Amino acid sequence: MSTPKPSTIRVGRRYRANRLDGHYDAIIIGSGIGGLTAAACLSKLGKKVLVLEQHYTAGGFTHSYDRNGYEWDVGVHYIGDMGAKHTMARRLFDYVTDSQLQWEAMDPVYDRLFIGDRQVDLVAGPKAFADELKKQFPDEEQAIDTYMSYLGQVAKAMPGVTLAKVLPKVMAAPFRHLARRKAPDFLNQTTQQVLESLTDNQELIAALTGQWGDNGMVPTESSFIIHALIARHYLHGGYYPIGGASEMAKTIIPVIQQSGGEVFTYADVKEILIEHGKAVGVRMADGQDIFAPAIISNAGVFNTFGALLPDNAPHKDFYQMKLGQVQRSMASVCLYIGIQDSAENLQLPKTNFWIYPGSDHASQVNAFLEDPENHEIPLTYISFPSAKDPSFAERYPGRATIEIVAPGPFEWYQEWADKPWGKRGDDYEAKKEAYSQRLLEKLYEKMPHLRGKVDYYELSTPLSTDYFCRYSTGEIYGLDHTPERFEQDWLKPKTRIPGLYLTGQDIMTCGVVGAMIGGLLTTIAVGGAKSLPLAKKMFVG
DSSP states (O other): OOOOOOOSSSEEEEEGGGGGGGSSEEEEEEOOOOHHHHHHHHTTOOOEEEOOOOSSSBGGOEEEEEEETEESSSSSSEEEEEESSSSSSHHHHHHHTTTOOEEEOOOOOEEEEEEEEEEEEEEESSSHHHHHHHHHHGGHHHHHHHHHHHHHHHHHHHHHHHTTTSOOHHHHHHHHHHHHHHTTTTTBBHHHHHHHHTTOHHHHHHHHHHGGGTTOTTTTTBBBBHHHHHHHTTTEEEEETTOOOTTTHHHHHHHHHTTTEEESSSEEEEEEETTTEEEEEHHHSSEEEEEEEEEEEOOHHHHHHHSSSSSSSHHHHHHHHTTSSSSOOOHHHHHEEEEESSSTTTTOOOSEEEEEEOOOHHHHHHHHOOOGGSSSSEEEEEEEOOOOTHHHHHHSOOOOEEEEEEEOOGGGGGGGGTSSTTOHHHHHHHHHHHHHHHHHHHHHHOGGGTTTTTEEEEEOOOHHHHHHHTTTTTOOOOOOOTTTTGGGGTOOOOOOSSSSEESTTTTTTOOOOOOOOHHHHHHHHGGGGGGGHHHHHHHHH
16 A cells, blocks of 8 residues: 655745744744634734644645645535625635635535435525425424524624623623623523424424534534524525635735735644743744744644643643533544546536434434444535536546545544554555445435546545644544533633633634634734724624
């Protein structure tokens, strides 16, 4: 078995100590979309920002890679709210890319759910979305209408939840109290609880929660906050970046460079430097120390308050204790597939497939995790990136790609964790091959005409997620989005350690836009009064 060749898609500049350029206003650890957003926003405030990425390409879960003449995205399967320029998500993207990133709409049916024998289409547009559900569940009109109104109520409550994260402590407590009083009672109950208060039709509940893979938590465990944010995010349809996911980092980096900043790859930060109780810089793997008045970690709270923070740091014990109150999110596998034919010829849809064996998401997951060999895969997500991206056919003529994501716990692959990437041995490859075949069968069930056409496939496991993105158990969504997580008031940009800030998906929510809002909040926390016009522009429009 030959070692796979690394991808040739490289975004960012390779780190060398002699390429560092004098004084930086801020250093950001990690170039995921939250870190890039914070860097671009700070750059627009005139700050010179250094972004340090240990991987060979920038972008975190928004990077792309190529192999064997194909290209895939690793985490950007679709983005909502990009069709109209006035949405906050679109305003933010346009701001950090100087409007250089272009979007393509998916089909009106952006998600197709297969729940046992039933097919439910999620259709773009709030009215069309509700009408289609009512057609499928004719006795549930009232429940569906109430559900739509609940999504709106969560959206109205979110500015309160968000702003509480950046207000000074003196103001945050009364503000949080006021925000809570105005928020609906159901806001932070579990998704299942809220939906069961609207209907006892479990098939409808299964359909309404048919995108649970977008936050990695079954509805019996997730907070209704994250459910509602995701459902509402896609109500006007799904969109895909033209040119593929790597265009995100490609279009943001020039904005970071406008104020003298830079994004370095192969730039491995080993430690946050603490002097006189303050974060003052970072120490690189090559021993180089780099200093700045603001150190921003986009590496996730477990990395930040674990390996990166030295034992002499103030409040380290406090944060170690707090880490015990949150859990790492689920890990997954992804099967990357290449076919020597065009998406058009193969009739690949601009629609995502979500395949479930039945309507009880939670018990299906539990059964599978206990005995994977003898139980159906509880969630199979299929995406057709080459169909979504109109530039793909020009860049890769006569080729098409498909991706299949499914649950894949870290424990399954743990025994190979200390082996190097690409050289983990025959047993590991055999385990991957067995799962790959099961996933391919799921694809052929829905698209029998693709059988025999697959030219190339490879499965990434949680070990790849750890290797490339430094999430040690392969978690893709940072922290679990439970009701408890949303009660943690320490998950915010400003830490108790002067000079140290957090950004990315852990401070707000998962997802590309969730992490970007994290980046925006960090900018507001670092920029202080200077960032108020930016806050107004983004939150108010």
